[in-house]
Amino acid sequence: MTAVDPPISREREEHWQRVWDALDPWTVPPGRLEPGADARYLLTMFPYPSGDLHMGHAEVFAIEDALARYWRLRGHRVLNPIGWDSFGLPAENAAIARGEHPATYTETNIATQAASIRRYAVSFDFSRRLHTHEAEYYRWTQWLFLQLYERGLAYRGAGWVNWCPQDATVLANEQVLAGRCERCGSEVVRRELTQWFVRITDYADRLLDDMAQLEGRWPERILAMQRNWIGRSEGVQIRFADDGGAHPGRSAHLEVFTTRPETLAGVTFLAVAPESATAWDWCAPGARAALAEYREQVATRTEIERSAVGQTKTGVPLGTSVRHPLTGEPIPVWAADYVLAGYGTGAVMGVPAGDERDAAFAAAMGIPQAPAGLAVLPGAEPDWPEPDEMVQQLLTAGAGERARSYRLRDWLVSRQRFWGAPIPMVHCPRCGVVPVPEADLPVQLPDLRGEQLVPEGVSPLAGAKDWLTVSCPACGGPAQRDTDTMDTFVDSSWYFLRYLSPGRTDVPFDPADARDWMPADTYVGGVEHANLHLLYSRFVTKVLRDAGWLETDEPFAALLNQGQVINRGAAMSKSLGNGVDLAEQLDTYGVDAVRLAIIFSGPPADDLDWADVHPEAMHRFQARALRLARDVGAAGASGASGGFGASAEAVEVRRSTHRTIAEITELMEMRRLNVVVARLMELVSVGKKAIDGGPGAGELAVRELAEGVAVMLSLFAPYTAEEMWAALGHEPSVARARWPEVDRALLVAEEVEAVVQVAGKVRGHLRVPADVDEQELRRQALRLDAVRRRLAGAEPRRVVVRAPHLVNVVP
RNA sequence: GCCCCCAUAGCCCAACCGGCAGAGGCAGCCGACUUAAAAUCGGUGCAGUCUGGGUUCGAGUCCCAGUGGGGGCACCA
Numbered sequence: 001m002t003a004v005d006p007p008i009s010r011e012r013e014e015h016w017q018r019v020w021d022a023l024d025p026w027t028v029p030p031g032r033l034e035p036g037a038d039a040r041y042l043l044t045m046f047p048y049p050s051g052d053l054h055m056g057h058a059e060v061f062a063i064e065d066a067l068a069r070y071w072r073l074r075g076h077r078v079l080n081p082i083g084w085d086s087f088g089l090p091a092e093n094a095a096i097a098r099g100e101h102p103a104t105y106t107e108t109n110i111a112t113q114a115a116s117i118r119r120y121a122v123s124f125d126f127s128r129r130l131h132t133h134e135a136e137y138y139r140w141t142q143w144l145f146l147q148l149y150e151r152g153l154a155y156r157g158a159g160w161v162n163w164c165p166q167d168a169t170v171l172a173n174e175q176v177l178a179g180r181c182e183r184c185g186s187e188v189v190r191r192e193l194t195q196w197f198v199r200i201t202d203y204a205d206r207l208l209d210d211m212a213q214l215e216g217r218w219p220e221r222i223l224a225m226q227r228n229w230i231g232r233s234e235g236v237q238i239r240f241a242d243d244g245g246a247h248p249g250r251s252a253h254l255e256v257f258t259t260r261p262e263t264l265a266g267v268t269f270l271a272v273a274p275e276s277a278t279a280w281d282w283c284a285p286g287a288r289a290a291l292a293e294y295r296e297q298v299a300t301r302t303e304i305e306r307s308a309v310g311q312t313k314t315g316v317p318l319g320t321s322v323r324h325p326l327t328g329e330p331i332p333v334w335a336a337d338y339v340l341a342g343y344g345t346g347a348v349m350g351v352p353a354g355d356e357r358d359a360a361f362a363a364a365m366g367i368p369q370a371p372a373g374l375a376v377l378p379g380a381e382p383d384w385p386e387p388d389e390m391v392q393q394l395l396t397a398g399a400g401e402r403a404r405s406y407r408l409r410d411w412l413v414s415r416q417r418f419w420g421a422p423i424p425m426v427h428c429p430r431c432g433v434v435p436v437p438e439a440d441l442p443v444q445l446p447d448l449r450g451e452q453l454v455p456e457g458v459s460p461l462a463g464a465k466d467w468l469t470v471s472c473p474a475c476g477g478p479a480q481r482d483t484d485t486m487d488t489f490v491d492s493s494w495y496f497l498r499y500l501s502p503g504r505t506d507v508p509f510d511p512a513d514a515r516d517w518m519p520a521d522t523y524v525g526g527v528e529h530a531n532l533h534l535l536y537s538r539f540v541t542k543v544l545r546d547a548g549w550l551e552t553d554e555p556f557a558a559l560l561n562q563g564q565v566i567n568r569g570a571a572m573s574k575s576l577g578n579g580v581d582l583a584e585q586l587d588t589y590g591v592d593a594v595r596l597a598i599i600f601s602g603p604p605a606d607d608l609d610w611a612d613v614h615p616e617a618m619h620r621f622q623a624r625a626l627r628l629a630r631d632v633g634a635a636g637a638s639g640a641s642g643g644f645g646a647s648a649e650a651v652e653v654r655r656s657t658h659r660t661i662a663e664i665t666e667l668m669e670m671r672r673l674n675v676v677v678a679r680l681m682e683l684v685s686v687g688k689k690a691i692d693g694g695p696g697a698g699e700l701a702v703r704e705l706a707e708g709v710a711v712m713l714s715l716f717a718p719y720t721a722e723e724m725w726a727a728l729g730h731e732p733s734v735a736r737a738r739w740p741e742v743d744r745a746l747l748v749a750e751e752v753e754a755v756v757q758v759a760g761k762v763r764g765h766l767r768v769p770a771d772v773d774e775q776e777l778r779r780q781a782l783r784l785d786a787v788r789r790r791l792a793g794a795e796p797r798r799v800v801v802r803a804p805h806l807v808n809v810v811p
Numbered sequence: 812g813c814c815c816c817c818a819u820a821g822c823c824c825a826a827c828c829g830g831c832a833g834a835g836g837c838a839g840c841c842g843a844c845u846u847a848a849a850a851u852c853g854g855u856g857c858a859g860u861c862u863g864g865g866u867u868c869g870a871g872u873c874c875c876a877g878u879g880g881g882g883g884c885a886c887c888a
Contacts (some may be wrong), residue, residue, distance in 0.1 A: 086843065164882080219816090220815065220816070221815050221816055221882070221883075223815090224814065224815040224816085224882095224883065224884095225814095225815080225882085225883050225884080227814080227815095227883095227884095228813090228814065228815090228883055228884040228885090229883085229884075231884075231885095231887065233887075233888085235888080256888080257887095257888070258888060259887095259888065260888080271888095285852080306886090307885080307886075308886085308888060309812085310886080311883070311886080313886085336886095337886090338886045338888095339886085339888080340886080340887065340888085342887090342888075343887045343888080344888065347888095348887095348888045350888095351888090356812095356886090357886050357888075358884090358888080361886095403855070405887075405888085406826080406887090407847075407871085407884080407885090407887055522830080527882090531883085563840085597836095600823090600824090600835080600836070601823060601824085601836090602823060602824060603824085606817095606823095607825095607881090608823095609823080611822090611823090612822070612823045612824090612836095612837075613823090614823090614836070614837055617836060617837065618836095620851085620852095621835095621836090623851090634858050663827095666827085672825095674823095674824070674825090674835090675824090675825065675834085675835085676852090677835080677836095678824085678825070678835035678836075679834080679835080680829060680835095681834090681835055681836080682834065685835095753831090755830075755831050757830080758866085759868080759869085760830090760867095760868065760869040761829050761869090765831080797868090798868060800830090800868050802830065805830070805831095806869090808868050808869060809868090810868050810869090
């Protein structure tokens with residue numbers, strides 16, 4: 001164990017934390033923005049309070065803090081708030097295991113994380129912090145639910161839902177990954193339940209089309225993921241008329257959705273989802289027993305089994321038929337479990353000649369592969385008509401119209417667990433479902449703990465008898481509260497708005513505050529929420545806009561996804577034993593070394609393998625930077641009297657400084673943080689050489705360099721930067737300094753090196769004035785021996801001149 | 812099956828609008844300091860850019876095809 005002391009000791013870190021606490025440079029007081037303020041809203045995905053901060057947090061916070069500090073130094077008014085996404089299952093499960101209230105676990109962890117964030121020196125505005133588990137917050141989450149309800153966007157629906165047996169609750173589609181619960185990995189089963197849904201599908205087109213605004217400002221892959229998730233397809237809805245006699249209760253038509261209307265001539269059967277009401281309606285009395293049995297058989301299969309591609313197709317005939325809309329031919333109707341109840345109309349036209357799945361089903365059921373008269377060659381598609389022609393025919397025949405279908409489903413928001421915001425609804429035997437009046441919010445959670453929280457298929461809230469019983473807001477009679485709580489993704493779908501108006505008890509947020517700050521300029525966070533939090537937040541923003549609360553369509557103008565932190569090629573996990581503990585790293589190397597190493601290891605969006613992160617290497621850099629500042633500080637500001645030295649060396653130092661400032665500014669705008677650190681390393685080396693063998697530490701140009709380093713380094717290594725700033729004789733804090741100005745005159749070199757190529761290959765170099773004209777450069781290039789030798793007296797066919805950098809002679 | 816992203820030195824990564832392939836770091840090697848080692852300091856090499864075509868005076872960069880890797884969606888009609 002050769003623990004090396006970090007350049008910044010624990011004691012010095014604590015010293016600076018006290019200084020920052022006292023100076024409070026990061027708080028933006030609530031209320032109107034001062035006129036003329038150039039506002040920037042930097043948002044970071046708020047943490048879930050599980051234990052202490054981990055490596056993932058270390059990365060996001062290092063990235064987001066660099067941006068926050070950069071913007072502040074550039075003179076922006078920066079809102080950079082922090083809070084906790086503090087409802088959720090881990091706290092509830094811990095509470096059951098320990099016989100406690102979930103708030104105990106939650107609040108302990110929040111305190112731990114807040115202390116770690118302070119040590120990690122993230123420049124958050126803590127004055128606006130929020131916690132989604134507190135009644136003063138979830139009151140407004142409930143308000144949001146009522147807004148959705150009033151606008152007809154929240155509804156109670158019966159249907160087959162995803163149920164996680166491990167977590168004992170239903171899940172939204174977005175929370176099911178390959179048939180498993182995204183949280184615990186259990187295999188999800190289907191249950192038929194009545195639940196609260198939110199009509200996100202009403203916004204499918206806007207969610208899709210508004211992505212045009214995000215193009216180029218959000219990572220392309222997130223946009224692609226959302227596009228896939230929404231899954232819009234353009235097609236036609238076709239009506240097939242009933243072919244039988246009178247069927248009581250059955251509609252006269254069976255509708256299907258297809259993206260390939262041109263294949264209509266190849267239809268040999270229609271198939272409907274077995275569990276749908278349509279299947280029952282279209283089932284002949286004699287086939288009902290078979291359908292009922294088939295339905296039971298289907299219900300026993302898990303999601304994973306059912307959704308597997310390429311399995312043997314099953315189904316039962318329903319004993320009824322429809323007529324082909326153009327030919328009038330009879331077509332039998334089947335129930336088949338490869339047809340999904342929730343997509344399109346829950347019914348498809350079976351075209352074995354045009355669709356592999358239909359072909360497999362037809363083969364399994366002994367249905368003809370093609371109608372009589374349709375020529376089908378093996379291995380080739382029939383000669384279908386033009387899709388548009390077919391659509392015209394259908395429109396003319398009144399048998400169909402253009403339609404869109406979506407993969408996106410409504411958002412299931414009920415959860416049968418305790419640690420969430422209660423759904424603010426009352427069930428009255430006389431009035432039915434009645435919303436809790438806004439004035440009665442919040443509907444507070446009852447005080448349950450320990451075993452009272454053990455899930456038994458219904459929410460633990462159902463066991464809180466006193467809490468449960470309430471008088472109906474409409475008729476005053478005895479009624480019961482809704483016992484479910486909301487999906488925690490509802491909590492996080494609007495928290496970025498609450499930050500804007502902290503402490504307000506009359507509104508969730510002030511629309512005037514939202515005008516000041518929304519949309520967030522940059523949102524920093526992980527990719528894992530692409531189809532969850534990010535989609536829900538976009539949706540809620542649009543709803544609140546429609547309701548008059550917001551003026552923006554989109555909540556996050558730009559999105560910066562940091563990569564995952566992995567170790568030796570694999571995700572850090574207990575079972576692999578490759579976890580790296582953040583607190584240990586901080587103790588061993590110091591905060592700045594860890595932050596620098598993380599930033600330096602690669603582009604923010606790339607996955608970060610801890611095997612490639614070298615905090616110890618940053619010590620050398622930090623030590624050099626500190627020495628630079630101390631040498632300059634000790635030498636005093638001799639230049640204060642005489643200005644910058646006129647020596648060529650001093651001018652070169654200034655050129656380096658200003659070139660670097662210009663370059664780093666540009667790199668910061670492009671979020672190329674890793675390259676910024678590399679440039680700072682170079683500049684420190686220039687400074688060191690200037691002190692050791694150049695104009696010396698007393699030269700004002702060297703001081704200028706050292707001060708520039710201190711300010712720019714503060715984005716990544718705030719402690720080291722403060723030490724430098726102090727050594728240079730400044731009052732704290734460097735956080736209050738200004739971003740260094742670039743002297744453009746110093747960017748223009750007097751002389752540059754021009755490359756001379758012959759046939760595209762470098763054959764010589766020339767030192768020329770930076771403003772050399774093309775003719776002169778061409779003349780000099782052609783005089784070079786290396787060029788004349790290769791031309792061998794012949795006239796060049798062509799000479800390309802790009803003054804002052806390049807000449808290419810083509811023989 | 813459909814869609815998106817990526818590929819530069821042993822490793823992590825640079826290379827502005829197409830213009831000398833190399834800034835920074837890790838590891839390696841050599842040297843200084845040391846009784847010795849660690850730490851520290853100084854120095855140093857290494858690839859022609861995944862493959863094959865194309866455009867161009869000139870391609871890591873643009874275009875086409877492919878390979879490899881990562882990711883999303885998927886019995887979605």
